[in-house]
Amino acid sequence: xxxxxxxxxxxxxxxxxxxxxxxxxxxxxxxxxxxxxxxxxxxxxxxxxxxxxxxxxxxxxxxxxxxxxxxxxxxxxxxxxxxxxxxxxxxxxxxxxxxxxxxxxxxxxxxxxxxxxxxxxxxxxxxxxxxxxxxxxxxxxxxxxxxxxxxxxxxxxxxxxxxxxxxxxxxxxxxxxxxxxxxxxxxxxxxxxxxxxxxxxxxxxxxxxxxxxxxxxxxxxxxxxxxxxxxxxxxxxxxxxxxxxxxxxxxxxxxxxxxxxxxxxxxxxxxxxxxxxxxxxxxxxxxxxxxxxxxxxxxxxxxxxxxxxxxxxxxxxxxxxxxxxxxxxxxxxxxxxxxxxxxxxxxxxxxxxxxxxxxxxxxxxxxxxxxxxxxxxxxxxxxxxxxxxxxxxxxxxxxxxxxxxxxxxxxxxxxxxxxxxxxxxxxxxxxxxxxxxxxxxxxxxxxxxxxxxxxxxxxxxxxxxxxxxxxxxxxxxxxxxxxxxxxxxxxxxxxxxxxxxxxxxxxxxxxxxxxxxxxxxxxxxxxxxxxxxxxxxxxxxxxxxxxxxxxxxxxxxxxxxxxxxxxxxxxxxxxxxxxxxxxxxxxxxxxxxxxxxxxxxxxxxxxxxxxxxxxxxxxxxxxxxxxxxxxxxxxxxxxxxxxxxxxxxxxxxxxxxxxxxxxxxxxxxxxxxxxxxxxxxxxxxxxxxxxxxxxxxxxxxxxxxxxxxxxxxxxxxxxxxxxxxxxxxxxxxxxxxxxxxxxxxxxxxxxxxxxxxxxxxxxxxxxxxxxxxxxxxxxxxxxxxxxxxxxxxxxxxxxxxxxxxxxxxxxxxxxxxxxxxxxxxxxxxxxxxxxxxxxxxxxxxxxxxxxxxxxxxxxxxxxxxxxxxxxxxxxxxxxxxxxxxxxxxxxxxxxxxxxxx
Numbered sequence: 001x002x003x004x005x006x007x008x009x010x011x012x013x014x015x016x017x018x019x020x021x022x023x024x025x026x027x028x029x030x031x032x033x034x035x036x037x038x039x040x041x042x043x044x045x046x047x048x049x050x051x052x053x054x055x056x057x058x059x060x061x062x063x064x065x066x067x068x069x070x071x072x073x074x075x076x077x078x079x080x081x082x083x084x085x086x087x088x089x090x091x092x093x094x095x096x097x098x099x100x101x102x103x104x105x106x107x108x109x110x111x112x113x114x115x116x117x118x119x120x121x122x123x124x125x126x127x128x129x130x131x132x133x134x135x136x137x138x139x140x141x142x143x144x145x146x147x148x149x150x151x152x153x154x155x156x157x158x159x160x161x162x163x164x165x166x167x168x169x170x171x172x173x174x175x176x177x178x179x180x181x182x183x184x185x186x187x188x189x190x191x192x193x194x195x196x197x198x199x200x201x202x203x204x205x206x207x208x209x210x211x212x213x214x215x216x217x218x219x220x221x222x223x224x225x226x227x228x229x230x231x232x233x234x235x236x237x238x239x240x241x242x243x244x245x246x247x248x249x250x251x252x253x254x255x256x257x258x259x260x261x262x263x264x265x266x267x268x269x270x271x272x273x274x275x276x277x278x279x280x281x282x283x284x285x286x287x288x289x290x291x292x293x294x295x296x297x298x299x300x301x302x303x304x305x306x307x308x309x310x311x312x313x314x315x316x317x318x319x320x321x322x323x324x325x326x327x328x329x330x331x332x333x334x335x336x337x338x339x340x341x342x343x344x345x346x347x348x349x350x351x352x353x354x355x356x357x358x359x360x361x362x363x364x365x366x367x368x369x370x371x372x373x374x375x376x377x378x379x380x381x382x383x384x385x386x387x388x389x390x391x392x393x394x395x396x397x398x399x400x401x402x403x404x405x406x407x408x409x410x411x412x413x414x415x416x417x418x419x420x421x422x423x424x425x426x427x428x429x430x431x432x433x434x435x436x437x438x439x440x441x442x443x444x445x446x447x448x449x450x451x452x453x454x455x456x457x458x459x460x461x462x463x464x465x466x467x468x469x470x471x472x473x474x475x476x477x478x479x480x481x482x483x484x485x486x487x488x489x490x491x492x493x494x495x496x497x498x499x500x501x502x503x504x505x506x507x508x509x510x511x512x513x514x515x516x517x518x519x520x521x522x523x524x525x526x527x528x529x530x531x532x533x534x535x536x537x538x539x540x541x542x543x544x545x546x547x548x549x550x551x552x553x554x555x556x557x558x559x560x561x562x563x564x565x566x567x568x569x570x571x572x573x574x575x576x577x578x579x580x581x582x583x584x585x586x587x588x589x590x591x592x593x594x595x596x597x598x599x600x601x602x603x604x605x606x607x608x609x610x611x612x613x614x615x616x617x618x619x620x621x622x623x624x625x626x627x628x629x630x631x632x633x634x635x636x637x638x639x640x641x642x643x644x645x646x647x648x649x650x651x652x653x654x655x656x657x658x659x660x661x662x663x664x665x666x667x668x669x670x671x672x673x674x675x676x677x678x679x680x681x682x683x684x685x686x687x688x689x690x691x692x693x694x695x696x697x698x699x700x701x702x703x704x705x706x707x708x709x710x711x712x713x714x715x716x717x718x719x720x721x722x723x724x725x726x727x728x729x730x731x732x733x734x735x736x737x738x739x740x741x742x743x744x745x746x747x748x749x750x751x752x753x754x755x756x757x758x759x760x761x762x763x764x765x766x767x768x769x770x771x772x773x774x775x776x777x778x779x780x781x782x783x784x785x786x787x788x789x790x791x792x793x794x795x796x797x798x799x800x801x802x803x804x805x806x807x808x809x810x811x812x813x814x815x816x817x818x819x820x821x822x823x824x825x826x827x828x829x830x831x832x833x834x835x836x837x838x839x840x841x842x843x844x845x846x847x848x849x850x851x852x853x854x855x856x857x858x859x860x861x862x863x864x865x866x867x868x869x870x871x872x873x874x875x876x877x878x879x880x881x882x883x884x885x886x887x888x889x890x891x892x893x894x895x896x897x898x899x900x901x
Contacts, residue, residue, distance in 0.1 A: 017345075017367035020419035021360070021426060031307060031420050038310025041317035046232050048324040049266040053397045054229075055143040056114040058121050060084070060104040064134035069099050069672045075131050077102040081680050083128045087120050097675040110394050114140050142229035145182050149237045149261040150224040151244060152215035152566065153188075157253045160219070164189045166254065167221055171247060175223065178239045180231035187568055188213030188221040210576060212546055212569040215259060217553055222259055222566070232322075237263035259566040260582050265493050265854060272853025273328040279847035280335040281305055284840045288343060291836045296428045297346050303424070304342035304416045305335060311412035312405060321401045329859050330405040332848055333866065336841030337381070337797060338409055341374050341417035343840065344804070347833045349425045359429045363422040371418065373807040376751045377800040378414040382407045383743035384796035387736050388789070394725070395732050399789065406793075448828055451878070455827045458879045459820060465883045469767060469876060476769030479777055485697025486782030487627070487726040489857040492593045496616055498556065498581040498600065502541070502548045503609030541576045545569050548610055549579050555604055556581060561589040561596055594692035601658045601689075613659040614689060626659065626687040628699050629721030630707060633681045634714050637672070640684040646710040647686050647703075654702055656694030662686050678718075687721065695782060696722055726784070733788045740795055741765070748803075756888050757806050763884045764802040764877040768794050768869035775868025779849075781861040790865030797841065797866070798873040801834045802881045809885060819889060823882045831878070838874045842867045 020027040060080060066072045077097045084106060085093055092107040108117045118140040125136060153171065155163050167186055176184045188211055213222045227236040244256050285302040292298055309331065321327055348370045352362035388403030390396065458465045546569050556565055566582040585593065597614045604612050615626065632643050644662040651660050663676060663685040676683050686707075690699050700723040707717050719727060741762075748758035772794060776787060808830055812822035845867045851860035 015368050015371040017371065017418050017422045018364060020423055021363055021367075024423045024426065027419050027423050031416070034311050034314070035307060038313045041313040042310070044317055045313065045321070045323045047234050047266070047270050048232060048322040049262075049269060050324055051322070051326060051398055051401050052144070052230070053394060054111050054114065056108040056110075056112045056117050057141040057143060058106045058108070058114075058118050059139040059141060060106070060121065060125070060136055061101070061139060062104070062130065062134060062136040063101050064131045066100050066131070069097050069675050072100055072102055073097045073675050073677075076134060077104065077675075077677065078680075079128060079130070080104050080136075081677070083124050084121065085680060087117075087124060089117065089120075093679055095677040097677070098673065110397050114142055144229035145226055146262070147224050147260075148227040148233050149240050149263065150187075150222055150259040150566065152213070152255075152257045152259045153221040153223065154215065154218065154255040154257065155253055156255075160189055160221070163221055163254070166251070167223065170251065171256075172223055174243055174247060175225060175240060178236070178243060180228055180236040180239065181225055182228045182231075183226040185224040185226065186221065187211050187224060188219075210542060210570055212542060214549065214553065214565075214567040214569070215257065216564055217557060222568075233262050234266060237261060259564070260495070260584070265495070268853070269325055269855030269858075270323070270328065272855055273325055273332060273859065275853060276847040276859065277328060277332040277335070280332050280844040283843040283846060284336050284339050287839045287843050288339070288836060291832055291839075292347065292350065294350065294429075296430070297350050297425075300421055300424045300428060301339055301342040301346050304339050304413055304421060307416050307420065308338045308409055308412040311415075312409040315408035315412075316401075316405060319401070319404060321405065324401070325855055325858065326399065327401045327405045329848070329862070330402045331409065332859075333793060333845060333863060334406050334409045336837075336844030338413040339840050339844075340800065340837040341378060341413045342421045343836050344370055344374055344833050345417045345421050346425060347836065349422065349429065351829070353429055353431055356431075359426045359431075362429075363426050367418065367422050369808075369811060372751060373803055374414060374417055376748060376807070377803045378410050379747050379751070380744045380799055380803070381410050381796035383747050384740040384792060385410070387739045387743065388792060391732050391736055393728065393732070395729055395785070402789065448831060451831055452824055452828055455824060455879065455882060458883050459823065459886055462883050462887060465879055466887075469763070469880045472770045472872065472876060473766045476766070476771075476773045479770070479773035480783070483773060483776050483781075483783040484695030485726070486784035487696050487722045487729065488785055489782060489861060490594055490616070490692065491855065491857050493617065493854075494585040494587065494589070494593055496583055496593060496597055496614060498552060498583060498604070498612060498614050500548055500552060500579050500581075500610055500612045502545045502577045502579075502607075542570050545577050545579055548607060549581065551605055551607065552581055552612070556583055556600065559596065559599075561585050561591050592692070597689075598658075598691050601691075611659075611661060613661065615659075626661075626689050627696060627722040628657075628690060628703060629685060629687040629719075629723065630703060631678055631718040631720050632684045632686070632707075632711070633678060633716045633718060634712075635682055636714055637675070637682065639712050639715050640682060643707075643711055643715050644684045644686055647707050650706040650710070651686065651688060651703060654706070656691040656699065657688045658691060659689040660686070661688070685720070696726055696784075699723075700726070729785045729788065733785075733792065737792060737795065740792060744795070744799065752807075756892055757810070760806055760881060760885045760888060761799050761802040764798050764873055764881055765795060767876040767880060768798040768873035771872030772865040772869035774872075775864045776861065779860070779864050781864055784861070786858060787861040787865045790862035791869075793862065794866050794869040794873075797870060798877075800837065801874055801877050804830045804834055805877075805881050806885060809882070819886065823886065827878070827882065834874065834878065838870055842870055 062076055062080060064072065064076045066075060077095050080102065081093055081095060081104060084090070084104065087106070087108075089108045089112045090106055091109050093104065094107070095102060095104045106117070106121065108114075118138060121138055125138070130136065153163060153167050158166065164186070172184045172186050175181060213220050215222070225236070225240055227233060247254075248256055284305065285298070288301050289295065289298045292301075312331065316323075316327065345367060348366035349359070349362050352366050353359060357365065385403045385406045389400040389407070390403075391399060549567050549569050553565055553567060556562060562583055563586045564584045566584075567579060568582075569579040570576040571578055585596065589596075591599075601614050604614075613626070630647075632640055632647075634640055634643075648660055648662045651657050676685070686703070688699075688703075690696065700719065704717065704719075711717060718724075745758050745762065748761055749755055752758060772791060775781075776783060781787060805826055808826045809819075809822045812825055813819060817825065845863040848856075848859045848863035849867050851857065
């Protein structure tokens with residue numbers, strides 16, 4: 001065996017283990033304190049589905065005594081837009097203009113304070129002179145103020161009028177007083193709901209429009225609970241559920257049935273992620289023992305997991321994070337990496353103990369050898385993940401908890417491996433008997449000898465090895481077009497909405513209002529608008545809308561996969577011709593949500609003048625329900641109308657597109673009733689839902705191609721909805737990957753004080769591409785936002801094995817071995833820890849990659865990409881990295897000699 005004698009260097013600087021061993025009881029006491037603090041921090045964390053993201057929107061509603069939509073646009077909408085467009089932090093400005101009325105929606109940057117944005121709008125409006133007789137109203141909207149839970153109210157002994165009064169007096173008033181509840185809406189009965197209590201008037205929504213409610217095919221009432229923007233959904237729902245239980249016991253003749261809730265899926269997804277986390281911990285521990293054949297060493301390595309997790313909980317509590325899907329996923333993915341550092345340290349200590357050193361001497365020698373390696377591997381991983389937390393926009397807000405949680409976990413694991421693990425090894429490890437080493441050697445000797453022979457052959461056939469490495473990278477690039485490009489995976493939530501719009505009765509006086517308007521077009525109201533359409537006197541269209549709902553219910557309720565149907569006819573915003581069927585599916589169904597949605601799109605009845613849309617449920621209602629949306633911009637209303645009509649006809653002929661709707665298509669009467677504008681220009685929209693077999697990327701490419709074929713020169717095309725978000729994601733992650741790679745290089749140069757070694761280590765990164773892409777292709781996963789995070793994760797893990805190899809080769813060469821012997825000996829010594837760390841990481845991700853439980857669609861692509869990439873990166877780097885090391889050593893011997901000296 002070669003004894004390594006290291007002079008005072010970076011290796012000594014990073015050997016904090018020496019201090020930890022010297023003050024062992026202080027070390028143990030510190031980690032006991034961290035454990036206690038971690039338990040307390042964990043108890044303070046709340047469960048949620050996604051991070052809290054603020055979407056500030058301020059709406060300006062204005063009216064003026066003007067007779068046409070064109071007049072209102074010119075004299076009211078445009079002046080408002082011109083004055084408001086320069087506000088700081090404003091990202092988008094959209095408007096809907098009607099005769100005498102306009103609504104301007106201002107979307108500010110994610111994370112902007114809503115109150116501050118509202119004050120900016122107020123200040124700007126004070127400086128604007130509106131037409132004589134005009135009035136304006138500012139409405140701040142917090143899109144996180146969403147419906148948390150709804151209950152159907154039924155009674156076999158009370159008529160609808162009595163039940164409505166009871167609901168207002170007994171039910172709504174009680175629920176409205178609960179902490180975290182912003183508003184309670186009483187739905188159904190086609191009656192207005194006044195405030196239930198003068199002292200708490202803001203807690204109940206007065207109905208702005210009449211509604212009817214049906215539950216499982218029967219007429220009913222319902223109440224809907226709107227949570228406050230900063231309130232935790234699970235906590236609010238839990239309070240409501242307890243209050244409902246109390247009301248059920250006091251109102252014996254009233255039946256309160258759960259109609260819809262966000263909480264059920266959040267609980268299921270959280271439980272599934274926690275299960276995957278626990279399974280990852282178990283598998284990561286189990287895989288250690290067969291390599292070490294020592295239960296004491298296995299226990300020392302395994303203790304790194306709970307200790308590191310508890311330290312991470314402290315950081316999460318400090319940053320105000322929740323135990324949401326994204327942070328739980330971060331912890332589950334990082335489990336294998338957490339134990340890696342401890343494995344490398346403990347395995348190296350065991351090797352010295354097997355060579356006859358005492359546990360204390362072995363710990364001091366082993367930690368000195370491995371200190372730089374562990375530190376370099378951890379810091380390069382952190383250098384990858386921290387840029388994720390610094391990304392801007394919605395993506396940055398969404399993944400900031402992920403990046404910081406992973407970074408905290410890895411730093412904690414490094415500290416545990418460098419301090420607690422060697423201290424425990426001193427007291428727990430015992431010298432092996434003469435039989436134990438042979439037992440381990442007999443098991444691994446054949447594989448180790450095979451690897452040594454393969455490595456020796458590779459050093460003598462460099463061109464073949466480099467050629468195979470280049471081919472693997474090219475193969476990875478070639479696989480990219482074969483993988484469908486998506487955004488966020490479609491979740492099998494077991495619930496969805498069917499929205500419909502019935503035709504309104506003809507209203508001659510409205511047509512006369514627009515007589516003589518330029519161009520003679522009428523624009524259909526926009527489903528994309530964040531602003532409610534104004535209410536006009538309509539001769540009782542609720543009955544017609546109700547009949548449409550009944551016909552749709554009849555088809556939906558026949559499906560054996562459907563559990564409940566909760567229908568709302570009309571809306572509080574004064575749109576009686578619209579309705580929504582909330583469909584909840586049975587847990588034991590044999591069909592996915594997406595498959596059933598496709599079935600309903602083809603089986604729902606075709607009713608005259610009625611449009612239907614089978615839509616996913618959004619956790620944040622940001623104004624549009626359909627994933628595919630394009631905006632056509634131009635000032636010529638006639639050109640916009642013809643363009644959207646032509647594009648609609650083309651898209652409807654393409655397979656995979658469903659529920660295609662347009663805004664801006666002229667009607668036969670040719671009346672301009674509504675004008676939509678986006679960022680100070682007229683706009684028309686085309687939107688569609690996608691079938692389960694059509695990816696967002698392919699759909700976007702097809703729609704853009706169809707649109708360009710018919711667009712006139714004076715109309716431009718902009719992507720919206722998920723298509724626009726997808727483009728932003730790929731751009732953001734491209735920049736993040738480049739920044740992460742740069743951070744890795746800088747960290748390695750600083751630690752190794754060399755530019756050649758980082759170049760050798762960097763070779764391992766492209767070797768992961770082919771495995772990641774192949775894994776995505778085999779599992780039919782989308783190449784989208786979630787899998788992109790997996791690639792960033794992979795960037796931080798793939799270089800660990802290369803660092804283990806390169807650092808030890810340098811140590812052996814500094815100890816006097818020639819290059820070839822140093823490479824071959826390194827391969828034998830580092831093979832076991834490399835195989836252990838790779839196996840623990842991959843097995844730790846296996847429960848996530850297999851995709852069990854609610855929300856698995858969101859977790860699986862990330863783990864699949866990481867596991868696949870690690871397999872090829874590990875296999876290839878064991879051969880390619882030593883060969884590249886030898887090649888660069890031949891090319892730059894002068895630099896290598898200087899660096900070693």
